Structure formats: C-alpha cells, structure tokens
Amino acid sequence: MGTPEGPTLIIPDAKASAPEVYTKIPFNRPYVTGAEFAYVQRAIEAMHLSGDGAFTKRAHQLLQTMTQSPASLLTTSCTHALEMMALLLDLEPGDEVIVPSFTFVSTANAFVLRGCRPVFSDIRADTLNLDESRLTSLITPRTRAIVVVHYAGVGCEMDSILSLAAAHGIPVLEDNAHGLLGRYRGKALGSFGAMASQSFHETKNFSCGEGGALIINDEQYVPRAEIVREKGTNRSQFFRGEIDKYTWVDVGSSYLPSEVLAAFLVAQLEAAEQIQSKRRHLWERYAAGLTDWCRSVGAMMPCVPTHCEQPFHMFFVRMPSLEARTALTAALRTKNIQPAFHYVPLHTSEMGGRFGGTAGQCPVAEHAADCLLRLPFYTAMTSLDQERVIEAVRDFR
Numbered sequence: 001m002g003t004p005e006g007p008t009l010i011i012p013d014a015k016a017s018a019p020e021v022y023t024k025i026p027f028n029r030p031y032v033t034g035a036e037f038a039y040v041q042r043a044i045e046a047m048h049l050s051g052d053g054a055f056t057k058r059a060h061q062l063l064q065t066m067t068q069s070p071a072s073l074l075t076t077s078c079t080h081a082l083e084m085m086a087l088l089l090d091l092e093p094g095d096e097v098i099v100p101s102f103t104f105v106s107t108a109n110a111f112v113l114r115g116c117r118p119v120f121s122d123i124r125a126d127t128l129n130l131d132e133s134r135l136t137s138l139i140t141p142r143t144r145a146i147v148v149v150h151y152a153g154v155g156c157e158m159d160s161i162l163s164l165a166a167a168h169g170i171p172v173l174e175d176n177a178h179g180l181l182g183r184y185r186g187k188a189l190g191s192f193g194a195m196a197s198q199s200f201h202e203t204k205n206f207s208c209g210e211g212g213a214l215i216i217n218d219e220q221y222v223p224r225a226e227i228v229r230e231k232g233t234n235r236s237q238f239f240r241g242e243i244d245k246y247t248w249v250d251v252g253s254s255y256l257p258s259e260v261l262a263a264f265l266v267a268q269l270e271a272a273e274q275i276q277s278k279r280r281h282l283w284e285r286y287a288a289g290l291t292d293w294c295r296s297v298g299a300m301m302p303c304v305p306t307h308c309e310q311p312f313h314m315f316f317v318r319m320p321s322l323e324a325r326t327a328l329t330a331a332l333r334t335k336n337i338q339p340a341f342h343y344v345p346l347h348t349s350e351m352g353g354r355f356g357g358t359a360g361q362c363p364v365a366e367h368a369a370d371c372l373l374r375l376p377f378y379t380a381m382t383s384l385d386q387e388r389v390i391e392a393v394r395d396f397r
Helices: 035-045 054-067 078-088 106-112 132-138 158-168 219-229 235-239 259-270 272-297 322-334 350-354 363-371 383-394
Strands: 008-011 020-023 071-075 096-100 117-121 143-149 172-175 195-199 212-216 316-318 372-374
Touching (some): 035 259, 054 212, 054 259, 078 172, 078 195, 078 219, 096 106, 106 117, 117 132, 132 158, 143 158, 158 172, 212 219, 259 272, 272 383, 322 363, 322 383
Parallel strands (some): 096 143, 143 172
Antiparallel strands (some): 008 020, 316 372
C-alpha cells in the first residue's frame, strides 16, 4: 500500500546553480504488512463486526504469549485500559495515585476521572523513567496505586518498585504503551504489575490505528474486567453459555474494539519478528551514526541499561538546552524533516496545577521536556531517508 511522499520543499543554496529539493520525511508513517487487507476482508465476510470474535481471541492469545501474562482483553485505546484499571481497583474520590510527571495525560486522567488525586513523581536522569528513590517520600495513607511508565520501552527499576509497593500493600500498575516486547531482567514488560495497559495507536510498533489492551496478571481481576469492558453486563458469560441471559451487574463502559480493528491488529502482531527486526536495524543505525556527534555537541543518546531489553520504539536526542533543541528543530524542518518534542510535564500543566503541581517540583522532567527531540522513526523508513536525517543532524553545530 503506497503512502504519499508529501509536499516538497525547495531550499535556495548559494553554492549551487539550482535549488535543492527535499521530499518530506515525516515523524511517523503507519506500517502495513500486507496481510491486514485479507484479514479485514475475512472479518467482514464472517459477518461478525462487533467485538470478541475470532480475530479478537487470536489477538488475546498473541498478547498473552508476548507478555507472559494469564489474561488480556483488547480495548478501544490504551486510555480505556487505564480507565478500566481505575474501575477494577474501586478507586474513590480522595484516593491518591502516584504517577510520573513525564508521561501522556491518560496516565493520570484515567484516575482523575474516578476522583483520585494524582501525585506527581520526578523521573530518573538516565532512562527518564519514574525515579524509584522518590517513592517513599510520596506514599501516604491515601496512596492506592503506583503507576509506572516504561519510557521508550526501557523498563523501570521494577525490583525496587515492587518491593516497596509490597511493603506498603499498594498495587503497581504498568502503563506499557511503549514497551510491548521489552524486557526487564529477562521478564516481559507488562507482566510485573497487577495489570498493564498496551497501546496500538498508529505511532506504536504494532498498530490498528487506534486501539489498546488490558493485560491482567492478578487473576482475581479477570471476571470483573470482562463485565466492566462489556458496559457493566455479564454478556461474556452469556456468550460462553454459562448463563441463560445477561443483564446489568456492575459499573462499566463500552471498551470493546470492533473485529475489523482486531483483524488489522492480528496481522501486525503475527509479523512481530519482521517488524522488530526492521526497527532494531533503524535504531542501531541512528545510534551508530550519531554517537560521535552527540559527544561533540554535549547531547545525550537514549539510555538502555544492560539489564533491560528495549523494543526499539523510538529514537531521540537530548540537547544540552532548550535553545539548542529549538535550533536543531528549526534546522531539520528547513530540510523538510519533521522531528517531534514529547511530553509537557503533567505537574506544570493547567490541570496539574489544580492538584498542587508547581514549576520546579520535578526538575528532571522539566529539563527533559525542554531538551528532548524525537527523530523520525517508523518501520518502513528507508535507508536513504534515515541517512538524510542523520546527515542533517550531524550538520548541526
């Protein structure tokens, strides 16, 4: 399936007799394996377009194998998987949930919707993950959960986090939007917490455009998760023949994706080895091409500790200052290359301020937000386009 190259940009060059023409290199471009079309057609021909059909069940099997977890449920988004976690924990107004400040808004919003107060933690300066050394000072008698985010698919320090959480009787939840197929000390990300969320947004390694999954490691949550996901009804039990009719039995919402989306996703998950091989090659090529440049300009590369295996979700550089990041961004855009910033720390946002967030509260997160620049990185990126990005970055001083 072809993808338009986009507009061209003509940059005058005083040394050249003719202007140089640059085709656009986007930050992201969705990848299609080819099997998606046949699978979607099969789903349509089966005349089961709502959720929990054959393709949904196949996706569940694949996810459980990938995450080494006993149960998984496809959802319409990673956000909805996080919302399900909050419902399953019976969180109430006034409860506190510890979250890293350097994350997407859904990590906190899912719990705010239940009336919880997000407690913002700063991040580590190396991996940009939640700083486990700060947790003790953030835990109070009202703490009901600790949410970790495996930034760029590099595992948080789960040994320390799980040990501390267990000592206080607090469940750990994983926002694993970046981390499917990542590992920490040989164990799959998404398999550590009581529950974990996955994302299949079009920017992720495996995508169905918009989608997600709830991974359940503590099996006590499985029966109720099926009910919450089915609008608060016991419909899943009815379809398995366990009851003769279904009815409203609990709170819930409509969290099932259609079979069309599940069919698309299965094609992606089944091609995991192929997709990951391509992404690993791209990541390692960026690293090889930019290591010396980073050292010369005082920039930082992504940090992947030796006890972590990353899934090659993104590649970024961390410039020494906001001014340097701004200048590099402008230089790349001049050559029609589209890099991207990342999160605005939650504690500095308008909503974060309502929960006591103030500037200076999480200095590492604030510095990362000012200095981090994600480079174009997508599965179908060509060697020529990647080389153009590398050369454009290396030209910046």
